[in-house]
Amino acid sequence: MTLTDKNRKDLLERMIEAAKEVLNSSWLEVKPFAEQEFSHFTDNLKLIQELTTAGKITQEQARNQMEIQKESMRLVILCIRGVGIVAAENTLNAIIEVIKTPVNKALGWALL
Amino acid sequence: MHHATNHPWDRLILSCLLIFSISCSQVRLIQEYDEVTDRQITSMQEKFARFFVKMRKQAGMPEGNYAKYESFYDDVRTQLNVLEVRNRAIPRTDITNDIISSLEKEVDLLENLHRMGFTTYDEVIPVKYAMESSFAAMLKFQLALKSRIK
Numbered sequence: 001m002t003l004t005d006k007n008r009k010d011l012l013e014r015m016i017e018a019a020k021e022v023l024n025s026s027w028l029e030v031k032p033f034a035e036q037e038f039s040h041f042t043d044n045l046k047l048i049q050e051l052t053t054a055g056k057i058t059q060e061q062a063r064n065q066m067e068i069q070k071e072s073m074r075l076v077i078l079c080i081r082g083v084g085i086v087a088a089e090n091t092l093n094a095i096i097e098v099i100k101t102p103v104n105k106a107l108g109w110a111l112l
Numbered sequence: 113m114h115h116a117t118n119h120p121w122d123r124l125i126l127s128c129l130l131i132f133s134i135s136c137s138q139v140r141l142i143q144e145y146d147e148v149t150d151r152q153i154t155s156m157q158e159k160f161a162r163f164f165v166k167m168r169k170q171a172g173m174p175e176g177n178y179a180k181y182e183s184f185y186d187d188v189r190t191q192l193n194v195l196e197v198r199n200r201a202i203p204r205t206d207i208t209n210d211i212i213s214s215l216e217k218e219v220d221l222l223e224n225l226h227r228m229g230f231t232t233y234d235e236v237i238p239v240k241y242a243m244e245s246s247f248a249a250m251l252k253f254q255l256a257l258k259s260r261i262k
Contacts (some may be wrong), residue, residue, distance in 0.1 A: 033252055040245050044238045057235055061228055065238055072242035073216040079145045079249035082142065082207045086256040089141045107156065 008042040015041070027086030033083070037076045044069050142202040145257040152195050153254060156215075157247040159188060164240045171230040178226045185223050192216050211250060218246060 015038045048069070054060045100112040163184060170176030196212045199205040222239055230236055 031226065035244050037249060040241055044241050047238045049237075051234060056232065061225060061235070064194040064221050064228070068225075068239055068242050069217055071214050071217045071221065075137045075211055075218070075246045078207055078211050079253040082253040083230045083256040085142045085207075086260050087140055090260055092139045
Protein backbone atom coordinates (compact mmCIF):
# COMPACT_ATOMS: atom_id res chain seq x y z
CA MET A 1 0.00 0.00 0.00
CA THR A 2 1.32 3.44 -0.88
CA LEU A 3 1.51 6.02 1.86
CA THR A 4 -0.10 8.98 0.09
CA ASP A 5 -0.18 12.52 1.43
CA LYS A 6 -3.84 11.93 2.38
CA ASN A 7 -2.92 8.72 4.28
CA ARG A 8 -0.18 10.60 6.12
CA LYS A 9 -2.56 13.44 6.98
CA ASP A 10 -5.16 10.94 8.28
CA LEU A 11 -2.48 9.10 10.25
CA LEU A 12 -1.21 12.35 11.74
CA GLU A 13 -4.74 13.42 12.74
CA ARG A 14 -5.40 10.04 14.36
CA MET A 15 -2.12 10.21 16.28
CA ILE A 16 -2.95 13.71 17.53
CA GLU A 17 -6.46 12.63 18.61
CA ALA A 18 -5.06 9.59 20.46
CA ALA A 19 -2.46 11.74 22.23
CA LYS A 20 -5.11 14.30 23.21
CA GLU A 21 -7.18 11.59 24.88
CA VAL A 22 -4.23 10.29 26.88
CA LEU A 23 -2.84 13.67 27.87
CA ASN A 24 -6.17 15.40 28.64
CA SER A 25 -5.56 18.71 30.37
CA SER A 26 -1.83 18.80 29.64
CA TRP A 27 -2.45 18.62 25.90
CA LEU A 28 -2.26 22.38 25.26
CA GLU A 29 1.14 22.52 26.92
CA VAL A 30 2.68 19.85 24.69
CA LYS A 31 0.56 20.29 21.53
CA PRO A 32 3.08 22.17 19.31
CA PHE A 33 5.92 19.80 20.14
CA ALA A 34 3.77 16.66 19.77
CA GLU A 35 2.37 17.76 16.41
CA GLN A 36 5.86 18.55 15.11
CA GLU A 37 7.26 15.18 16.19
CA PHE A 38 4.27 13.20 14.86
CA SER A 39 4.71 14.99 11.56
CA HIS A 40 8.41 13.95 11.46
CA PHE A 41 7.30 10.37 12.14
CA THR A 42 4.98 10.27 9.12
CA ASP A 43 7.69 11.93 6.95
CA ASN A 44 10.12 9.18 8.01
CA LEU A 45 7.60 6.47 7.12
CA LYS A 46 7.39 7.97 3.63
CA LEU A 47 11.20 7.98 3.30
CA ILE A 48 11.39 4.29 4.29
CA GLN A 49 8.64 3.44 1.87
CA GLU A 50 10.50 5.26 -0.94
CA LEU A 51 13.76 3.43 -0.12
CA THR A 52 11.93 0.08 -0.15
CA THR A 53 10.05 0.80 -3.37
CA ALA A 54 13.27 1.93 -5.08
CA GLY A 55 14.94 -1.34 -3.99
CA LYS A 56 17.61 0.56 -2.05
CA ILE A 57 16.96 -1.44 1.12
CA THR A 58 15.93 -5.05 1.75
CA GLN A 59 12.79 -6.09 3.60
CA GLU A 60 14.89 -6.90 6.65
CA GLN A 61 16.48 -3.44 6.58
CA ALA A 62 13.02 -1.89 6.13
CA ARG A 63 11.77 -3.81 9.18
CA ASN A 64 14.71 -2.55 11.27
CA GLN A 65 14.14 0.99 10.00
CA MET A 66 10.46 0.75 11.00
CA GLU A 67 11.35 -0.58 14.44
CA ILE A 68 13.63 2.42 15.02
CA GLN A 69 10.77 4.77 14.05
CA LYS A 70 8.39 2.97 16.42
CA GLU A 71 10.88 3.03 19.27
CA SER A 72 11.60 6.71 18.67
CA MET A 73 7.87 7.49 18.68
CA ARG A 74 7.50 5.52 21.93
CA LEU A 75 10.32 7.58 23.44
CA VAL A 76 8.78 10.86 22.20
CA ILE A 77 5.41 9.92 23.74
CA LEU A 78 7.09 9.05 27.05
CA CYS A 79 8.77 12.47 27.07
CA ILE A 80 5.49 14.20 26.19
CA ARG A 81 3.88 12.36 29.10
CA GLY A 82 6.70 13.54 31.36
CA VAL A 83 6.29 17.14 30.21
CA GLY A 84 2.53 16.80 30.79
CA ILE A 85 3.07 15.60 34.36
CA VAL A 86 5.41 18.54 35.04
CA ALA A 87 2.74 20.88 33.59
CA ALA A 88 0.07 19.34 35.85
CA GLU A 89 2.42 19.65 38.82
CA ASN A 90 3.12 23.31 37.97
CA THR A 91 -0.63 24.01 37.78
CA LEU A 92 -1.23 22.34 41.12
CA ASN A 93 1.63 24.22 42.79
CA ALA A 94 0.44 27.51 41.30
CA ILE A 95 -3.03 26.86 42.75
CA ILE A 96 -1.53 26.02 46.16
CA GLU A 97 0.51 29.23 46.02
CA VAL A 98 -2.63 31.28 45.32
CA ILE A 99 -4.71 29.75 48.12
CA LYS A 100 -1.84 29.43 50.60
CA THR A 101 -2.38 32.75 52.35
CA PRO A 102 -6.21 32.62 52.65
CA VAL A 103 -6.14 28.96 53.81
CA ASN A 104 -3.43 29.57 56.41
CA LYS A 105 -5.26 32.69 57.53
CA ALA A 106 -8.58 30.84 57.81
CA LEU A 107 -6.99 28.06 59.86
CA GLY A 108 -4.99 30.36 62.04
CA TRP A 109 -1.81 28.30 61.54
CA ALA A 110 0.54 27.58 58.60
CA LEU A 111 -0.63 24.37 56.99
CA LEU A 112 0.72 25.33 53.54
CA MET B 113 -10.87 23.05 65.63
CA HIS B 114 -11.09 26.46 64.06
CA HIS B 115 -14.67 27.32 63.09
CA ALA B 116 -13.62 28.14 59.49
CA THR B 117 -12.96 24.44 58.73
CA ASN B 118 -16.67 23.68 59.16
CA HIS B 119 -17.47 25.58 56.00
CA PRO B 120 -17.90 23.16 53.05
CA TRP B 121 -15.49 25.18 50.88
CA ASP B 122 -12.78 24.97 53.51
CA ARG B 123 -13.28 21.26 54.03
CA LEU B 124 -13.10 20.56 50.31
CA ILE B 125 -9.95 22.59 49.81
CA LEU B 126 -8.30 21.11 52.88
CA SER B 127 -9.12 17.55 51.87
CA CYS B 128 -7.58 18.06 48.44
CA LEU B 129 -4.54 19.73 49.85
CA LEU B 130 -3.97 17.15 52.53
CA ILE B 131 -3.90 14.40 49.92
CA PHE B 132 -1.12 16.12 48.03
CA SER B 133 0.68 17.97 50.71
CA ILE B 134 0.92 17.08 54.37
CA SER B 135 4.02 18.82 55.55
CA CYS B 136 5.34 20.40 52.40
CA SER B 137 3.75 23.08 50.28
CA GLN B 138 5.25 21.79 47.00
CA VAL B 139 3.63 18.90 45.18
CA ARG B 140 6.05 16.55 43.40
CA LEU B 141 4.48 14.10 40.96
CA ILE B 142 7.70 13.24 39.14
CA GLN B 143 11.46 13.12 39.74
CA GLU B 144 13.63 16.12 40.51
CA TYR B 145 15.78 17.59 37.73
CA ASP B 146 19.17 15.87 37.58
CA GLU B 147 21.94 17.90 35.99
CA VAL B 148 24.18 14.86 35.42
CA THR B 149 21.44 13.09 33.44
CA ASP B 150 20.84 16.23 31.40
CA ARG B 151 24.57 16.55 30.61
CA GLN B 152 24.85 12.87 29.68
CA ILE B 153 21.91 13.18 27.26
CA THR B 154 23.52 16.22 25.62
CA SER B 155 26.86 14.40 25.43
CA MET B 156 25.23 11.38 23.74
CA GLN B 157 23.34 13.63 21.37
CA GLU B 158 26.66 15.20 20.31
CA LYS B 159 28.16 11.74 19.72
CA PHE B 160 25.25 10.76 17.48
CA ALA B 161 25.42 14.10 15.65
CA ARG B 162 29.10 13.41 14.90
CA PHE B 163 28.24 9.86 13.84
CA PHE B 164 25.65 11.08 11.33
CA VAL B 165 27.99 13.78 9.96
CA LYS B 166 30.64 11.11 9.37
CA MET B 167 28.10 8.77 7.78
CA ARG B 168 27.22 11.48 5.29
CA LYS B 169 30.74 11.09 3.88
CA GLN B 170 31.41 7.46 4.72
CA ALA B 171 28.19 5.55 3.90
CA GLY B 172 29.08 3.01 1.22
CA MET B 173 32.82 3.51 1.83
CA PRO B 174 35.16 1.14 3.72
CA GLU B 175 35.69 3.82 6.43
CA GLY B 176 31.97 3.66 7.21
CA ASN B 177 31.91 -0.11 7.79
CA TYR B 178 30.50 -1.43 11.04
CA ALA B 179 33.89 -2.85 12.10
CA LYS B 180 35.27 0.72 12.25
CA TYR B 181 32.44 1.77 14.55
CA GLU B 182 32.35 -1.00 17.13
CA SER B 183 34.04 1.25 19.69
CA PHE B 184 31.40 3.94 19.06
CA TYR B 185 28.61 1.50 19.98
CA ASP B 186 30.54 0.28 23.04
CA ASP B 187 31.06 3.85 24.17
CA VAL B 188 27.41 4.84 23.74
CA ARG B 189 26.19 1.65 25.46
CA THR B 190 28.50 2.29 28.43
CA GLN B 191 27.12 5.80 28.75
CA LEU B 192 23.55 4.49 28.58
CA ASN B 193 24.31 1.92 31.27
CA VAL B 194 25.79 4.60 33.56
CA LEU B 195 22.66 6.69 33.01
CA GLU B 196 20.38 3.72 33.65
CA VAL B 197 22.05 2.77 36.95
CA ARG B 198 22.12 6.40 38.12
CA ASN B 199 18.44 6.91 37.44
CA ARG B 200 17.48 3.68 39.16
CA ALA B 201 18.84 5.27 42.33
CA ILE B 202 16.77 8.45 41.97
CA PRO B 203 13.14 8.39 43.20
CA ARG B 204 10.20 8.69 40.79
CA THR B 205 12.26 8.14 37.63
CA ASP B 206 9.92 5.57 36.02
CA ILE B 207 9.50 7.66 32.88
CA THR B 208 13.24 8.36 32.58
CA ASN B 209 14.02 4.66 33.02
CA ASP B 210 11.58 3.79 30.23
CA ILE B 211 13.11 6.52 28.05
CA ILE B 212 16.62 5.11 28.58
CA SER B 213 15.44 1.60 27.78
CA SER B 214 13.80 2.88 24.60
CA LEU B 215 17.00 4.66 23.56
CA GLU B 216 18.96 1.45 24.19
CA LYS B 217 16.63 -0.36 21.76
CA GLU B 218 17.17 2.37 19.16
CA VAL B 219 20.94 1.91 19.51
CA ASP B 220 20.55 -1.89 19.11
CA LEU B 221 18.48 -1.40 15.96
CA LEU B 222 20.91 1.16 14.52
CA GLU B 223 23.76 -1.25 15.19
CA ASN B 224 21.83 -4.04 13.40
CA LEU B 225 21.33 -1.81 10.40
CA HIS B 226 24.99 -0.78 10.44
CA ARG B 227 26.05 -4.46 10.54
CA MET B 228 23.90 -5.09 7.48
CA GLY B 229 25.71 -2.16 5.87
CA PHE B 230 24.81 1.33 4.69
CA THR B 231 25.35 1.53 0.95
CA THR B 232 24.19 5.14 0.60
CA TYR B 233 23.54 8.05 2.94
CA ASP B 234 19.83 7.92 1.95
CA GLU B 235 19.47 4.82 4.14
CA VAL B 236 20.87 6.71 7.12
CA ILE B 237 18.51 9.70 6.83
CA PRO B 238 15.34 8.15 8.42
CA VAL B 239 17.45 6.83 11.33
CA LYS B 240 19.08 10.24 11.77
CA TYR B 241 15.67 11.95 11.85
CA ALA B 242 14.26 9.39 14.31
CA MET B 243 17.20 9.78 16.68
CA GLU B 244 17.04 13.56 16.42
CA SER B 245 13.36 13.39 17.39
CA SER B 246 14.27 11.18 20.35
CA PHE B 247 16.97 13.55 21.60
CA ALA B 248 14.82 16.64 21.02
CA ALA B 249 12.06 15.02 23.11
CA MET B 250 14.49 14.02 25.88
CA LEU B 251 15.91 17.54 26.03
CA LYS B 252 12.39 19.00 26.07
CA PHE B 253 11.58 16.79 29.06
CA GLN B 254 14.80 17.83 30.83
CA LEU B 255 13.97 21.48 30.18
CA ALA B 256 10.49 21.00 31.66
CA LEU B 257 12.00 19.39 34.78
CA LYS B 258 14.57 22.17 35.06
CA SER B 259 12.10 25.02 34.69
CA ARG B 260 9.34 23.60 36.91
CA ILE B 261 7.84 25.94 39.54
CA LYS B 262 10.00 25.87 42.65
